[in-house]
Amino acid sequence: MESKKGTQSYESFPMNGGEGQYSYAQNSNSQRTGADITKHISRDAIIEMLDVESFVQHSSNVIRIADLGCSVGLNTFFTIQNIIDAVNLKSQSQGRHVLDSLELQVFFNDHADNDFNTLLKSLPKEKQYYAAAVPGTFHGRLFPESSIHVFNSSYALHWLSRVPKDIVDKNSDAYNYGRIYFTNEDKKVAAAYSAQFAKDIESFLNSRALELVPGGIMTLIIPCVPPDSKNVFEVAANSMENVLVEMANKGLISHEQVDSFNLPVYMPASEEVKELIEKNGKFKIERSELLYQLYDFKIQQAVDARNGSMEMRAAFEGVLKNHFKEEGIMDEIFIQFEKKLAEATLLFPDPSYRQLGGLFVIKHALA
Structure with a gap:
């Protein structure tokens, strides 16, 4: 499932659709928590920096909001409502009530393979916007x-547009033999992932710079690795890798399939994201926060293997199914993954294991 625009190709990695037990809608509590603990920062930034009155004077009585990588479920509606509340408060401070004098348009974006049917059927009945x-x-x-006033993207930009070419090329020094992700010791593989992420962020920022109205705001939550910490996602990736290798050893899947499988995501360092935004030059960072600093410590350490396995399945089952064609192996993969994760999470009370995530609020550099 690949679409093309010019010479650049993009792969599609949709979350599990529907509302069943393995769906993203039922298994995205971590993402909801991240949105919840950052909502006041996003809201305050919008109230402070978004000039609703200027938009109305120079264009029309329409405010447009877009959520990029919305997936399916209630999280996107929660985030959108938070943005609308902020816009309403700002408009009130400028002498108008948004629900009386402005029309709101909300655009829910994701790959065409996303389960938009379930998403749109779940729209709030009392929504205050055209969707x-x-x-x-x-x-x-x-x-x-210059058509969108507020962009949001939460827990989506770590998904790459494609798996880096070099890590699947047997003739490359970065060929990721026997691994499905990388560790800090895999310098060349890590560099290939980082380079693909940089390319994707550059394309993302260039596109949004054209689409955002002057004075518009973009809020981003990106799963970032905090400085001087151990990578929680790396633990999960290593657990999944061990499961796949053991299944290959049992003949349930082939070793060649494992060797050619790589997770199409990259967890950058927070400073890496900042540097890429600054290098792009089209946006200025107005706010930035590391999510682990906002979490209650007890919540931060509350890692449950069952929930972790379900969330991993909701996000990655489609990727695994697309690569490992054997019927009926998904249940076994995630049964074993939960066991591995339960063993691995014994490490997590160590405070050096922290929640991933960074919030970035950015505006046009010249706005």
Whole structure:
């Protein structure tokens, strides 16, 4: 499932759709928590920096909001409502009530393979906006120039537009033999992942710079590795890798399939994200926070293997199914993964294991 725009190709990695026990809608509590603990920062930034009155004077009585990588479930509606509340408060401070004098348009974006049917059926009955689905990759253009006032993207930008070419090339020094992700010791593999992430972020920022109205705001939650900490996602990736290798040893899947499988995600360092935004030059960082600093410590350490396995399945089952074609192996993969994760999470009370995530609020550099 790959779409093309010019010479750049994009792979699609949708979350599990529907509302069943393995769906993203039922297994995205971590993402909801991240949105919840950052909502006041995003809201305050919008109230402070978004000039609603100026938008109305120079265009129309329409405010457009877009959530990029919305997936399926209630999280996107929670985030959108938080943005609308902030816009309403700002408009009130400027002498108008948004629900009386402005019309709101909300665009829910994700790949065309996303389960938009379930998403749109779940729209709040008392919503205060006109809703539309926008299928397509956010690594490229999605909207007309200067048309969107507020962009949001939560827990989506770590998904790469494609698996880095070098790590699946047997003739490359970065060939990721026998691994499905990388560790800090895998310098060349890590560099290949980092380079693909940088390329994707550059394309993302260039597209949004054209689509965002002057003075518009973009809020981003990106799963970032905090400085001087151990990588929680790396633990999960290593657990999944061990499961796949053991299944290959049992003949349930082939070793060649394992060797050619790589997770299409990259967890950057928070400073890496900042540097890429600054290097791009089209946006200025107005706020940045590391999520682990906002979590209650007890919540931060409350790692449950069952929930972790279900969330991993909701996010990665489609990727695994697309690569490992054997019927009926998903249940076994995640049964074993839960066991491995239960063993691994015994490490997590160590405070050097922290929740991933960084919040970035950015505006046009010249706005």
